[in-house]
Amino acid sequence: MDGFTEEQIAQWGLTFGVGGFILYMVFIIVQLARESKAGKFGTFVLFLVLGFGMLGYVAKQVIAWLLNI
Known part of the structure; x- marks a missing residue:
């Protein structure tokens, strides 16, 4: 699909x-x-209780980005 790999499309999605x-x-x-x-x-x-799970996901993404994983 226009030169994108399956991994790139999955990461974007x-x-x-x-x-x-x-x-x-x-x-x-x-x-x-x-x-x-x-x-x-x-x-x-x-927001504290229901948003805590969302904060965990965002923190995971930021940590992975900082560690270049």
Whole structure:
């Protein structure tokens, strides 16, 4: 496909696909906080708890990038 290898296409899809999914999950958390009228502290707790897994994935990508893995 236009000179790209399967590995390059998979890496691109993983990077931008998961990135888009993370942005969508942030949108869902914001909507959940709004609909439940969570307030500032409740919204903070929602982002802390539900966003912790996303933060772990981003940290893994940054560490792999820094170590050139």
